[in-house]
Each structure stands twice: as C-alpha cells, then as structure tokens.
Amino acid sequence: ITRKAVAMSDTSPLPLSLPQDTQPSQPLPVPVPPVREDTRRIVRAASIISLGNVASRVLGLVRETVKADLFGATGMVSAFQVAAAVPTILYDLLIGGIISSALVPVFSEYTPQGRRDDLWFLVSSLMSLVTVVLAFFVLLVELFAPQVAWLLSGGLDPEPLAVTAYLLRITVPAVLFMTLSGIFTGLLYALRRFTLPAFTAAIFNASIVVVALVMGYRWGVASLAVGLLVGAVLQTLLQLPALRDARLRFTLNLRHPGLRRIARLYIPIGLSLVVSQLAVALSYNLASRTGERSIAWMNYAATLIQFPLGLVATAVSVAILPTLSRYALGDSPAEQAAFKTTLAQGLKLVLLLTIPATVGLFVLARPVIALLFEHGDFTPYDTEHTMQALWVALLGLVPYAVDQPLIFAFYARKDTWTPALVGIFGVGIYLLAALGPTLVIPLTLNGLILANSLQLTSHALITAYLLRRRLGGWGEHGLGSLAVRALGASLVMGGLTWLAMRFLEDQVVRLGLGSGQVVGELLIVGGAAGVGLITYALLMALLRADGGVLLLLLRRRGQLGAPASERSTPSS
Structure with missing residues (x-):
C-alpha cells in the first residue's frame, strides 16, 4: 500500500x-476546439484505458x-x-x-x-x-x-x-x-x-x-x-x-x-x-x-x-x-x-x-x-x-x-x-x-x-x-455539491448493502452453502453488491448529479463539458 x-x-x-x-523549440499552434469534442475524446480514451485496467485488475x-x-x-x-x-x-x-x-x-x-x-x-x-x-x-x-x-x-x-x-x-x-x-x-x-x-x-x-x-x-x-x-x-x-x-x-x-x-x-x-x-x-x-x-x-x-x-x-x-x-x-x-x-x-x-x-x-x-x-x-x-x-x-x-x-x-x-x-x-x-x-x-x-x-x-x-x-x-x-451528494447516496447504499449481505448470509446457511463454499460466497458478494449498485444509481439519478452513474454518464457523454446552457440537466 x-x-x-x-x-x-x-x-x-x-x-x-x-x-x-x-x-x-518552435511555438506550436494551440487550437481550442469545442470542449464537447475534447470530452468525447477523453471519454473514448478513458474507456479504452478503463477496459485495459479492468482486464489488469481482474487478472490481478x-x-x-x-x-x-x-x-x-x-x-x-x-x-x-x-x-x-x-x-x-x-x-x-x-x-x-x-x-x-x-x-x-x-x-x-x-x-x-x-x-x-x-x-x-x-x-x-x-x-x-x-x-x-x-x-x-x-x-x-x-x-x-x-x-x-x-x-x-x-x-x-x-x-x-x-x-x-x-x-x-x-x-x-x-x-x-x-x-x-x-x-x-x-x-x-x-x-x-x-x-x-x-x-x-x-x-x-x-x-x-x-x-x-x-x-x-x-x-x-x-x-x-x-x-x-x-x-x-x-x-x-x-x-x-x-x-x-x-x-x-x-x-x-x-x-x-x-x-x-x-x-x-x-x-x-x-x-x-x-x-x-x-x-x-x-x-x-x-x-x-x-x-x-x-x-x-x-x-x-x-x-x-x-x-x-x-x-x-x-x-x-x-x-x-x-x-x-x-x-x-x-x-x-x-x-x-x-x-x-x-x-x-x-x-x-x-x-x-x-x-x-x-x-x-x-x-x-x-x-x-x-x-x-x-x-x-x-x-x-x-x-x-x-x-x-x-x-x-x-x-x-x-x-x-x-x-x-x-x-x-x-x-x-x-x-x-x-x-x-x-x-x-x-x-x-x-x-x-x-x-x-x-x-x-x-x-x-x-x-x-x-x-x-x-x-x-x-x-x-x-x-x-x-x-x-x-x-x-x-x-x-459544483465539485463540492457533487461530492456531498455522492457521499450521501453512498452512505444510504452502504446501509442497504449491509442489510442485503446479512440477509443473504442467512439464506446461504439455510441452503447449506456456507462454510467457505465458493458458490455461497459468490451469492453473498454478488447479491449485496447488486443491491448497492442499483441503490446508488437510483439515488444519484434522483439527485440529478451531473454525469450520474457510469451508465448515465455514457448515455450523455456528448454533453459532458458542454456549456451549462446546452445541458439537459442543471450543473452540479
């Protein structure tokens, strides 16, 4: 660490x-294309790098x-x-x-x-x-x-x-x-x-x-x-x-x-x-x-x-x-x-x-x-x-x-x-x-x-x-307001994730899949994480955070970085 x-x-x-x-050594021209175009390029590049990182982290x-x-x-x-x-x-x-x-x-x-x-x-x-x-x-x-x-x-x-x-x-x-x-x-x-x-x-x-x-x-x-x-x-x-x-x-x-x-x-x-x-x-x-x-x-x-x-x-x-x-x-x-x-x-x-x-x-x-x-x-x-x-x-x-x-x-x-x-x-x-x-x-x-x-x-x-x-x-x-909304949504998500985890732990034991069995552990982690992900996505959508969660971000990626007047949702 x-x-x-x-x-x-x-x-x-x-x-x-x-x-x-x-x-x-020679001054380079610095064109200033629309920020929307740069944002699309950044999202595409970040998507490629993220895909590589997903592969790397999974293999890690x-x-x-x-x-x-x-x-x-x-x-x-x-x-x-x-x-x-x-x-x-x-x-x-x-x-x-x-x-x-x-x-x-x-x-x-x-x-x-x-x-x-x-x-x-x-x-x-x-x-x-x-x-x-x-x-x-x-x-x-x-x-x-x-x-x-x-x-x-x-x-x-x-x-x-x-x-x-x-x-x-x-x-x-x-x-x-x-x-x-x-x-x-x-x-x-x-x-x-x-x-x-x-x-x-x-x-x-x-x-x-x-x-x-x-x-x-x-x-x-x-x-x-x-x-x-x-x-x-x-x-x-x-x-x-x-x-x-x-x-x-x-x-x-x-x-x-x-x-x-x-x-x-x-x-x-x-x-x-x-x-x-x-x-x-x-x-x-x-x-x-x-x-x-x-x-x-x-x-x-x-x-x-x-x-x-x-x-x-x-x-x-x-x-x-x-x-x-x-x-x-x-x-x-x-x-x-x-x-x-x-x-x-x-x-x-x-x-x-x-x-x-x-x-x-x-x-x-x-x-x-x-x-x-x-x-x-x-x-x-x-x-x-x-x-x-x-x-x-x-x-x-x-x-x-x-x-x-x-x-x-x-x-x-x-x-x-x-x-x-x-x-x-x-x-x-x-x-x-x-x-x-x-x-x-x-x-x-x-x-x-x-x-x-x-x-x-x-x-x-x-x-x-x-x-x-x-x-x-x-x-x-609006970085500060976004951080506050993300933290609030995450704390609610954490509480529901904990409840889902405890519920699934009891169900796994009833099904005889406890005591270190991979299937039971996978059900607990996957189920609780799924509850957490859905909770966070819904809360951030309700809070209308700019960019939302990743799915909303990808859907609106052409608007990221656009002037506030061009956005379909308020700036966070």
Whole structure:
C-alpha cells in the first residue's frame, strides 16, 4: 500500500517560472476546439484505458487468488513481495515516476508529423541512457542481494530472508524490460495510441498467473518471481506493433533539447522519488517487524484498493493529460477555462465512482476477501487481519484517487517542482505518523497503514489548495455539491448493502452453502453488491448529479463539458 501511495509523489505555494528551454523549440499552434469534442475524446480514451485496467485488475485479483491458494499469507509470500518491490522501486526512480510528469508532455511537443524524426531520436537517446544506467544497478543488486534483502526486510526470520535474496536475483533483471515498456507507454500516450499500452499490466499479471499455476508445485514461490520476469518481457513486446513506424536505435547522444527538458522536469520528481522510495524501503522493513505475515496481509489489502484506483482514477488521469497539456500551453481566457473544465470533468468522474467504491468495499470487506483469497493455504485468520488492514487503508482511497488528476494537472503545466515538494512533505507526515506513536505504544501493521492514509489525505488537501490558488479557483463546476451528494447516496447504499449481505448470509446457511463454499460466497458478494449498485444509481439519478452513474454518464457523454446552457440537466 505504501509503495503505491508514494509512487506519485509531489509542491510549491507560488508559481515557478519555467526555464526558457523547457518550452517547445518552435511555438506550436494551440487550437481550442469545442470542449464537447475534447470530452468525447477523453471519454473514448478513458474507456479504452478503463477496459485495459479492468482486464489488469481482474487478472490481478486472479493472481492474488492463485497466490493465496498456493502459498497463503506466509513468510515466503512476504519474501516474494519484497523481491518484487526492488525492480519496481528502481523503475519508479528512473521512468515510472516521470511518464506522466515529463515523458508525455515533452514527447507531445514532437508528435506533429513534421517533427517525428526528432521524436524518434529523442526516444532512442532516452532508451539508451536508462538502459545503461539500469544495467549498472541490476549488476549491483545481483552482487549484493543478501544485503539488499536485509535492508528491506530485516525483521523476517532467517529462512524467509534467505529466500528473499534468492528471489531478488530472479526479479531484478525485470526492471530493464519494465523501463523499456514504460518509455513505450509514454510515447504511445503522447501519440494518443492508447489501446496496446492499456493492456500491458494485464499481460504482466497473466504471466504470473500462468507460470505459478504451471510451475508452482515444482518451483514453489520462485514461480511467482519467474512469472514476474516473463511478464515484464511480454509487456514490452506487446507494444511493438503500435510502434511500427518508430525508427528507434541505440544511441547515447545526450544533447537533444528534448532530453534536457525531460531532465529538467525529472530533477524535482527525482529528488522526491529518492525520498519516497527510501520511505518505501523503511516501510517494508517496519512491516516485517510487526510479524512474518504482515507484508502479505498488506499486499492482499492493497490489491483490493488498487482495483478502483486503476479502474477509475488512473484511467481518467491518463485520458485527460494530453488535453490538459495542450490547453496549458496557451494563455488565453478560453484555453484556461477549457483547462479547468477538462480537469473538473475528470474529478467528477473520480468522485462519482470512488466514493461508493470505498463504502462498498468497507461493508463487503469480509465476504470479498473470503471469496477471493480464503482458499488453500489462506486461512480465516488471514482473512481477519487482511480485512482490518483493508478497513484502515480505505481511509485514504478517495484522497488518493482525487490526488491523481490534480497531480497530472501540475504535470500538464510542466510544473514538477510543486508535486515533488508536496511529496517530500507527505513522506515526512508518513514517517511522523508511523514512528511517533512507537514512543508510547508498540509498532503495529494497522498503525503503519493508518500513517499511510494520513499521508494520502494531507497530500491531496495540500495539492488541491495549491492548484486552486494557481488556477484562480475551480470555476463554476459544483465539485463540492457533487461530492456531498455522492457521499450521501453512498452512505444510504452502504446501509442497504449491509442489510442485503446479512440477509443473504442467512439464506446461504439455510441452503447449506456456507462454510467457505465458493458458490455461497459468490451469492453473498454478488447479491449485496447488486443491491448497492442499483441503490446508488437510483439515488444519484434522483439527485440529478451531473454525469450520474457510469451508465448515465455514457448515455450523455456528448454533453459532458458542454456549456451549462446546452445541458439537459442543471450543473452540479
């Protein structure tokens, strides 16, 4: 949970002047088409990305279900989680943290047909540079795997600690392919080719599932590490067909102006990421000291949190970034108004869907965890502790989801210092909240997760305040009233969902489908969730929330972002 929370770290209360060479080398015309046209494009892009995210999240749940069935929530699973975190940390440090903040905005400057040769040369130079740098880090980790394992999980028993070092040597080469895949993704997003990169995570998760199912009983937890490496390779290869026209080659020319702009944008993010990734390493170490199974419980809870985040917040944020980046280049009132409207539409989508998702997950936590994970080596004891971790983590879900479009709005304006400084401040809040209470009470897993939720909430509040100040207000978009209506409808939905869950639990027992039977668990979760979904949809329709629920949103998608005078319902 902590890794995901700090991966998009970010701040500065005053506008910062961009260096001259961070602007396009030749001024680009900035057409301002009707916002309705942009909204249609954003909805289409978000739909593609959401479809990929649905596939990814479903396969991610399958991955965690398979892992729970084969290996439970043991110290060996915790060892794999630590080994899997190392290539992710390296990836986030070099590429993952700048896809949205630097790669897409800078690549977008070179996407017009007349500048494609410059684009290919820029991407080739970046690929070559990061490959050389990462090869050095991979070699270091391979040589010092036991020491790296101890730094990240010194609280584990000797056997899981030794397994962590062994798995590290399998997983760390994956960062080379993850990095190439990340660069390809940034390039394709800049070119507005969303389809193949939207499914890279699905391929990644599917690879882990297949390798674990085929080789799990022979290789044990090492099958997960091999699956991770295979998945990293396949997600890179998947994107190559969409880059048929790209003339990429190995070159170490560091003088390209676009590369310098990426470096300038990366510096603040890089500083923030160094701090945040050190905090990630510390959080793993602290979690390992709260119990052998703690990292595994935290990971299973994080999987459920990531489902609505990826399905909604990430999809919307990525979809609006190219449009925000284009409007951010202009200074006219029309362009600034279009920037605010585009951002507001993204935030509305996020609020409409993540608030009920939070309430629903809280109410259905136990049956959902039992359905997905409580099989094989995953015990009711593991379900109880994973549920507690999930409850605490849900406190940060809505703030984190709202935070993503806000951060992307700063990135679109080529302001990476503000998000970076907010991110560093957020890490300080996490460390204070995580370690401060240990002066009087013992360290606990739920205490660490609560500290993470506090970090996410403070981060979102500060980012929203600074962006509102930078933009001179949000405009008349009714975000606050929409959030209140969504929260009220979600609370009513939560109450009816709980009643439906209790009723279905009694009926399942009467039918003899209790005691961990999948059919009974599926009836409880599916039936109660269905009641909740219908309740929320009806309430939001009655409240006439702009955009309504997803079905209403899709029906009216041509009106999203249109001027208020053209809407068939009042602005929220």
